Amino acid sequence: MSASSRFAVAVHILALLETNANQALSSSSIAASVNTNPVVIRRILGRLNKAGLVHTEYGADGGTRLARAAHEITLNDIYHATENxxxxxxxxxxxxxxxxxxxxxxxxxxxxxxxxxxxxxxxxANKSLAEVVREMQAQAKPPVVQPS
Amino acid sequence: MSASSRFAVAVHILALLETNANQALSSSSIAASVNTNPVVIRRILGRLNKAGLVHTEYGADGGTRLARAAHEITLNDIYHATENxxxxxxxxxxxxxxxxxxxxxxxxxxxxxxxxxxxxxxxxANKSLAEVVREMQAQAKPPVVQPS
DNA sequence: TGAATATGAAACAAGTATAGTTACATTTTA
DNA sequence: TAAAATGTAACTATACTTGTTTCATATTCA
Incomplete structure (x- = not known):
């Protein structure tokens, strides 16, 4: 009855790409953040490539970048790319x-x-990758509670 | 992960109980409608019993009946009873x-x-077992198309 | 009392999907 | 040409579902 964890990992990958948009990331560096094997990452990147959400380049200094702006990618896009x-x-x-x-x-x-x-x-569909990244950054810096 | 069809079979079972509310049904007779093994049915009936949706009696002339009126059972009740x-x-x-x-x-x-x-x-949660049975009966007798 | 009928549960096999791993051919760049 | 990266195949381990057989237990009725 349940979907796989591919969807969660895919959102993780894309959030990582968005927060490192200045460079292409290798499957190894992504795997280090997700805490899994690079091949697992490449399998998911294959689906994201096919869906046109990311763009991957071969060779030394290759890697993956977002193919669209984060606010133009919804979680439903990612869901459809990763689950059958x-x-x-x-x-x-x-x-x-x-x-x-x-x-x-x-x-x-x-x-x-x-x-x-x-x-x-x-x-x-109502939640964009950009919103997810914003919520993650808010999570990282919780609001300061005023001393009484 | 593989997907479970328990939920669909559970709705089938309960719809069958509702349309045969005058008698208790055995797992064998239910299995004949679902087209599977009686033990598969008893496993699902065990979950429905635990959730209080049906009532089962042992022995000769035993079997299972609905424990509540069909309009007081929602598909969400059935979903929670069958999927973890x-x-x-x-x-x-x-x-x-x-x-x-x-x-x-x-x-x-x-x-x-x-x-x-x-x-x-x-x-x-917005769909009751009674509505499902009604839609099934409408399916059985499709509306007559007016000749032009 | 005893036979018949039903459930509940345990055990097992087969099929399928996921996750992780190793290995290797291919592509690209320096 | 060497290094670094991808894509893909193959294999393992794990887990879940479905189907099946088997048997103990409960209930009814002749």
Missing amino acids: CRILPLHASSPNQDCRCGRTIQPVLSSIFSSAEAAMQQVL | CRILPLHASSPNQDCRCGRTIQPVLSSIFSSAEAAMQQVL
Whole structure:
């Protein structure tokens, strides 16, 4: 029922690219921040490249940069780039078509599940990478509490 | 991670119980409609029992009935009874805490992911089992198209 | 009392997806 | 040409789901 952690890692990668926008980052340096293997990062970068969210260059001094401004990338863009499957799957094997219930339930569920998923994606679509980075920086410097 | 179809099967089970409310159904008869093994059904019924959505009786002439009226059971109730995990998981292993990005991303993501999940569950909470059954019955008898 | 019917639970196999790792061919730059 | 980087394949370990068999337990009824 759950998605993979690719989505969370992808947001992490893109936030890192945005906060280091002056240089191209290698999969190794990104992996050091995410705390995983560079190949795991490259696999996700492959999806982000295919979606046109980043641009990668080969060779010495190569690496990855954002392909768009951070305020023009939504979390829903990142979600679609990294996850394939429906969040709420139907039956593993088709129900009994000789039963009225078995015949009719899947179209009804499919429609409801699509609405539920759309509501989730709407929240993601309303949040840009730029906002995420801003919230992360606010997290880093918590507001000072006034002494009483 | 693989996705679970427990939620879809659970809705199927409960819709079947509602449309056969005059009798208790055995796991075998339910399995015949879902097109799977009775033990698979009993595993899901165990979760629905624990959540108080159905009531099961042992022995000859035993079986399962709805524990509440269908209009008092929402899809969100069923969702919570059958699925455990968050829909949008964070990193598999904790990011590097020596990196500003690694330190700050998880609380930000966690909050956003909670909002996204809440939006999805709100859609499910607005749909009752009774409505699902009604839509299934409408599916079974499609409206007649007026001849031109 | 005993047979029949049902659940609950344990154990196991098979399939699938993810995460991590190693290895290597390819590309680019200095 | 050497160094540094990517892309990709292959392999392992882990975990979850689905399906299956088996059996103890509970209940009903003849």
